[in-house]
Amino acid sequence: MAITAPSTARNSPESAQPLGAVIEQVRGWVERCGWIWVSGQVIELRRRQAPTQFLTLRDSRSEHSATITCSTQVLDTAGPLTEGMTVLACLTPRVWAKNTSLSFECAELRIAGEGRLLVQLEQLKRKLQAEGLFDSVRKKRLPFLPEVVGLITGAGSAAERDVLSNLQRRWPGVRVRVRHALVQGPDSAADVMTGLAELDADPGIQVIIIARGGGSLEDLLPFSDEGLVRAVAAARTPVISAIGHEPDSPILDLVADRRASTPTEAAKIAVPDAREQADQIAVQLNRLRQAIITRVRGEQDWLSQVRSRPVMRDPAGGFAVHQEWLDATCNRLQRAIDQRIADERTGLAHALSAVRSMSPKATLERGYAIVADAEGGSVTSVNDTDPGDQLLLYLSDGQLVVEVDYQEEEK
Structure with a gap:
């Protein structure tokens, strides 16, 4: 039984068709439509731990939406897909007989428009990050007060006026060397690289600003060019990236030594404000003056305490x-x-x-005498003398010379 276009002919209750037969006929008619590429916006994405994934696409120009099924491989091949992206999908319609629901099976999925560019930029970011080009340890420190600032920007652009006016307003004595370059289009990246090489070769330039006003993703693509990014990473001079506005984030911002949200912010980063510095100097001088006064007063108080001690009032008192x-x-x-x-x-x-x-003298004083022979030898026995020998007697008050008449030995 074939389904034909609606007509006035109607079957009767007596010739009613089985519901399943009608559903199968509708299913066959729908699936004969074949594959077709469509564009739509992803409004819902549900990843599952299963071979089949589900997502919902909506027509960006109407309120029509449809449920899409695809394999995990098709979804992963498309890249980092998120809700809100516009995609190109190769679809074929499917009717599920059990509940007569209509869905679309996706055989291939591609990210379209800015989404595809974002995927490519994300892949480049991951590659450069793996090489360490975004590491903070390799970023160079900016000079506190550069004498010469290099500026790469478009000729006569608002970014150039903003940077120059703010540099002069903040620090009038700073010198700026401007190198005009293309900041949009296919030749922009190469021209900016050439300007960067020229300024980086000048030993007098101490910091380089690359500035451009805001724009679309496609307008800012040159500042995500891999060659330009690697040139900035290899530059000897510190580089400040000031591309677009706050929401814009080209890859150049990640590899530059400092990122500025706007060209005006880049001028604030490059040089200090003279008035602020003067105010800070005045504050620091006042603090120093107060510190000196406090120190002198403290020393005076200490000296007064020392002088009031008793030992200082009367040094000889101790x-x-x-x-x-x-x-x-x-x-x-x-x-x-x-x-x-x-x-x-x-x-x-x-x-x-x-x-x-x-002593012998005491003995002599008691009446004793000392006897000596003529030669002065001591006589202690009567046998030491002979009759007729002359002896010398030592008394307490002098000497006597006597002669021996006879000898008598004590019995």
Whole structure:
């Protein structure tokens, strides 16, 4: 049974068709439509731990939407797909017989428009990040006050006026070397790379600003060019990226040494504000002055405390106490010396008395005499002399010379 266009002919209740047969006929008619490429916006994406994935596409110009089924491989091949992206899908309609629902099976999925560009940029970001070009350790420190600033921007652009006016307003003495370059179009990246090489080769330039106003994703694509990004990473001079406005984020922002949200912000990063610096100097001088005053006052208070001490009012007062102690000690020492001398004199007198009592002179004083022969030899026995020998007698008050008449030995 074939489905024909609606007509006035109707079947009767007696010739009613089975519902399943009608559904199968509708299913066959729908699936004969074949494959077709369509464009739509992803409004819902549900990833599952299953071979079949589901997403919902909506026509960007109407309220029509449809459920799409695809394999995990088709979804992964499309790239990092997120809700809101516009995609190109190769679809064929399918009717599910059980509930007569209509869906579309997707055989191939591609990200379209800006989404595809974003995928390509994301892949480039991952590649450069894996090489370490975005690491913070390789970013160069900007000089505090550069004498010469290099500027790469479009000729006569608003970005050029913003950077120059703000540089002069913030620090009038700064010098700027401007290198005009194409900031849009297929030759833009190469022209900016050439300007970067020229300014980087100048040893007098201490920082380089690459500035451009806002624009669409396609307009800012040159500043995500891989060659330009690698040139900025290899530059000797620190580079400030000031591309577009705050929401814009080309890859150049990630590899530059500093990112500025706007060209005006780039000027603020490149040089300090003279008025702010003068105010800071005044504040610091005032703090230094107050610190010196506080320190001097503290030292004066300390000196006053030292001068108020008794020893400072009467420096010799402390010596009086020590003098009394010294006098007492000297007196004790003198008494000890005198006592020691007296004791030694007494001991010496006793020793002298003992010596004198034992000396021959004391014996002579008691009436004894010492006998010696003519040669002065001591005579201790009568047998030491002969009659007629002359002897010498030592008495207490002198000497006598006697002659031996006879000898008599004690019996």
